Amino acid sequence: MQNRAEIVDQAFVQRVSSGDLPPSPIHIGLQQAGLTEALLLQLFESQVLSRQLDLCSRKLQARGESFYTIGSAGHEGNAAIAAAFRHDDMAFLHYRDAAFLLQRARQAGSTDPLWDMLLSFAASSEDPISGGRHKVLGSKALFVPPQTSTIASHLPKALGTAASIALARQLKHPGALPTDAVVLCSFGDASANHSTALGAINSACWTRYQKHPLPLVFICEDNGIGISTATPQGWIAASFGQRPGLHYLSCDGLDLLDTYRCAHQAEQLARRHQQPVFLHMRCVRLLGHAGSDAQSAYLSTAQIENTEAQDPLLHSARRLIELGVLRADQIVSLYQKTAADVADKAERAIRRPKLASASEVMASIVPPRRAVPARAPLEPAALDVLFARDRTLMAQPQPMARLLNWALAELMATHSEILLMGEDIGPKGGVYNVTGKLWDKFGKHRVINTLLDEQSILGLALGVAHNGFIPIPEIQFLAYVHNAEDQIRGEAASLSFFSNGQYSNPMVIRIAGLGYQKGFGGHFHNDNSLNVFRDIPGLILACPSNGRDAVEMLRECVRLAREEQRLVVFIEPIALYMARDLFETGDGRWSFDYVPAAGCTPVPLGEIDVEGDGRQLAIISYGNGYYLSRQAARDLAIEHGIELRLIDLRWLQPLPGDAIVDAVRACEAILIVDECRRSGSVSEALMTLLIETLDSLPRLKRLCAEDSFIALGPAATATLPSRRSIRQAALELVAGSDARRSSP
Numbered sequence: 122m123q124n125r126a127e128i129v130d131q132a133f134v135q136r137v138s139s140g141d142l143p144p145s146p147i148h149i150g151l152q153q154a155g156l157t158e159a160l161l162l163q164l165f166e167s168q169v170l171s172r173q174l175d176l177c178s179r180k181l182q183a184r185g186e187s188f189y190t191i192g193s194a195g196h197e198g199n200a201a202i203a204a205a206f207r208h209d210d211m212a213f214l215h216y217r218d219a220a221f222l223l224q225r226a227r228q229a230g231s232t233d234p235l236w237d238m239l240l241s242f243a244a245s246s247e248d249p250i251s252g253g254r255h256k257v258l259g260s261k262a263l264f265v266p267p268q269t270s271t272i273a274s275h276l277p278k279a280l281g282t283a284a285s286i287a288l289a290r291q292l293k294h295p296g297a298l299p300t301d302a303v304v305l306c307s308f309g310d311a312s313a314n315h316s317t318a319l320g321a322i323n324s325a326c327w328t329r330y331q332k333h334p335l336p337l338v339f340i341c342e343d344n345g346i347g348i349s350t351a352t353p354q355g356w357i358a359a360s361f362g363q364r365p366g367l368h369y370l371s372c373d374g375l376d377l378l379d380t381y382r383c384a385h386q387a388e389q390l391a392r393r394h395q396q397p398v399f400l401h402m403r404c405v406r407l408l409g410h411a412g413s414d415a416q417s418a419y420l421s422t423a424q425i426e427n428t429e430a431q432d433p434l435l436h437s438a439r440r441l442i443e444l445g446v447l448r449a450d451q452i453v454s455l456y457q458k459t460a461a462d463v464a465d466k467a468e469r470a471i472r473r474p475k476l477a478s479a480s481e482v483m484a485s486i487v488p489p490r491r492a493v494p495a496r497a498p499l500e501p502a503a504l505d506v507l508f509a510r511d512r513t514l515m516a517q518p519q520p521m522a523r524l525l526n527w528a529l530a531e532l533m534a535t536h537s538e539i540l541l542m543g544e545d546i547g548p549k550g551g552v553y554n555v556t557g558k559l560w561d562k563f564g565k566h567r568v569i570n571t572l573l574d575e576q577s578i579l580g581l582a583l584g585v586a587h588n589g590f591i592p593i594p595e596i597q598f599l600a601y602v603h604n605a606e607d608q609i610r611g612e613a614a615s616l617s618f619f620s621n622g623q624y625s626n627p628m629v630i631r632i633a634g635l636g637y638q639k640g641f642g643g644h645f646h647n648d649n650s651l652n653v654f655r656d657i658p659g660l661i662l663a664c665p666s667n668g669r670d671a672v673e674m675l676r677e678c679v680r681l682a683r684e685e686q687r688l689v690v691f692i693e694p695i696a697l698y699m700a701r702d703l704f705e706t707g708d709g710r711w712s713f714d715y716v717p718a719a720g721c722t723p724v725p726l727g728e729i730d731v732e733g734d735g736r737q738l739a740i741i742s743y744g745n746g747y748y749l750s751r752q753a754a755r756d757l758a759i760e761h762g763i764e765l766r767l768i769d770l771r772w773l774q775p776l777p778g779d780a781i782v783d784a785v786r787a788c789e790a791i792l793i794v795d796e797c798r799r800s801g802s803v804s805e806a807l808m809t810l811l812i813e814t815l816d817s818l819p820r821l822k823r824l825c826a827e828d829s830f831i832a833l834g835p836a837a838t839a840t841l842p843s844r845r846s847i848r849q850a851a852l853e854l855v856a857g858s859d860a861r862r863s864s865p
């Protein structure tokens with residue numbers, strides 16, 4: 122029984138040969154469309170090459186030689202969109218945009234795109250974009266970062282990249298993109314309904330409504346169906362045709378002339394007028410959703426055949442014949458010769474090397490270091506100017522929030538490429554005033570007040586990073602990050618992996634979080650779970666317990682982003698923002714002097730802090746847990762004579778395993794105090810580390826928060842570790858250790 126790929130393939134040859142070509146309601150000529158015969162022929166060649174790649178991939182999959190069959194058949198009209206833009210206009214592409222990438226490669230005169238894509242189909246380690254890790258459409262030389270998105274999660278960062286172009290001009294920042302560049306992002310009609318897409322498009326409208334420049338083109342490739350669910354007729358036009366600040370354009374993606382004409386209009390609006398455009402390209406989907414998709418389960422044979430009768434390659438063939446560019450026999454010859462070329466190269470591509478080991482697969486999780494200009498610390502005179510209004514306060518020790526504010530100011534004054542973005546971070550200075558006065562010092566283009574949408578905040582950060590900025594986005598509360606966690610996991614963290622280290626998203630995400638906050642919030646302002654970050658490969662998770670460490674760790678985080686292109690999450694314990702005292706009111710033991718970068722003692726990635734040298738007990742903790750453990754430790758030492766040491770982890774991902782083991786190796790008992798929930802907390806990883814690593818196992822115990830959300834009011838700390846519970850757990854652990862030591 123013939124499959125649909127074979128039927129579509131044979132139907133093209135038969136219908137072109139017999140002249141049985143579909144009519145079109147579009148009646149425009151080459152001149153009206155802005156095309157030449159040579160360019161029209163080139164577009165058709167890109168369409169044919171894309172189709173033959175799809176057909177070849179299906180055949181290779183049947184032999185176990187190809188591993189991805191979501192093809193571009195039916196969408197090949199996007200080759201005309203590629204031709205209407207420059208090859209250095211960054212494009213975040215839909216997975217059905219092979220013809221776009223092939224046409225862009227022709228424009229740039231670059232490497233053999235056919236060979237490159239076949240290497241990708243075969244998952245060869247020589248694939249120039251992903252190194253064999255995934256079949257993605259991407260190219261560093263063609264300004265196409267690879268996407269693995271199926272839900273339009275790349276739209277927020279496309280918006281951020283477009284916004285970065287105007288920011289770079291205003292700030293005189295020598296970015297990676299031309300100052301007159303346009304950004305494109307394409308997606309399907311089904312994905313247009315996803316909250317990520319809707320949020321990004323709304324953000325674009327919000328931005329342009331305020332007359333901010335935004336050279337961005339959204340390309341909705343509407344084939345009328347999302348896997349098996351039909352898109353209602355007219356839904357895309359009704360949803361996006363009248364949005365404020367957004368130009369809506371529509372074209373027939375089956376007709377190259379109409380598509381090019383419309384795309385050229387979109388290009389002019391975006392480049393000349395710096396306005397966002399919604400380009401609605403109507404097309405069809407051929408060969409089902411993917412190779413494993415049985416269309417017959419949800420479409421009738423008549424529906425499938427009617428769709429296949431509208432094959433865009435047949436429409437292009439009719440245009441070429443009508444315009445006298447090619448005869449029917451020449452079109453068939455071109456089609457068949459392309460098939461032979463693809464098949465010949467495919468047989469060679471499947472024999473190329475593949476990834477063979479875990480180390481090879483993981484080699485691109487952490488991006489490569491990059492050469493960046495060294496920046497000397499600010500001179501005393503510059504510091505005097507920067508902190509002119511803070512001299513009185515700086516003469517005294519201060520709590521974490523104020524120290525972080527000064528650290529951010531010094532970092533921004535030192536590194537002009539740093540941008541802050543987040544809700545309320547401007548004139549208000551954030552909920553806790555950590556960004557207070559920074560708007561006044563550095564202006565609205567570097568301290569960017571965003572709309573209330575975490576996906577857009579992180580998308581803006583991802584996008585500006587593509588243009589050479591170092592973003593420091595703020596998520597107002599830890600619980601809010603779950604609204605946008607895929608921007609961190611699926612977009613930022615995976616980019617180096619899927620581009621073989623060619624692209625990265627360096628940034629420092631500041632998040633106010635954890636528990637113990639009094640008088641405000643309940644769960645959404647006291648979220649005590651970090652697990653969403655801990656299973657993301659390559660991500661660095663930092664959590665200071667005091668202002669002194671917070672300053673040095675933030676500087677290290679910026680260095681990691683700037684020099685090593687790392688993705689860093691910096692958790693700031695809300696309850697410790699304004700903590701000044703440690704043991705008694707007025708002791709000032711949790712306030713610290715601000716030390717400028719020129720005289721600092723760095724806290725490098727993986728360095729823990731060890732307080733004390735006692736061997737009876739070691740307490741391992743971080744954040745609020747370390748603060749409370751310091752209090753409990755004094756009680757244990759004074760009241761019970763216990764000799765102990767305290768370890769402040771500081772860095773929670775990756776865990777500094779060697780340093781932790783070295784710090785506790787000589788101890789008789791180890792207590793892990795973890796303010797996060799028992800299930801999925803750092804304590805689980807710490808227990809595993811100690812059990813697997815220590816030769817002589819001491820008594821171990823962990824004290825964690827209960828597996829509960831946090832309540833409001835007096836009950837807010839009921840489920841969390843406390844000074845008292847830490848002391849009690851330590852006494853029980855030491856007593857058990859003493860009993861074990863004294864037993865015969």
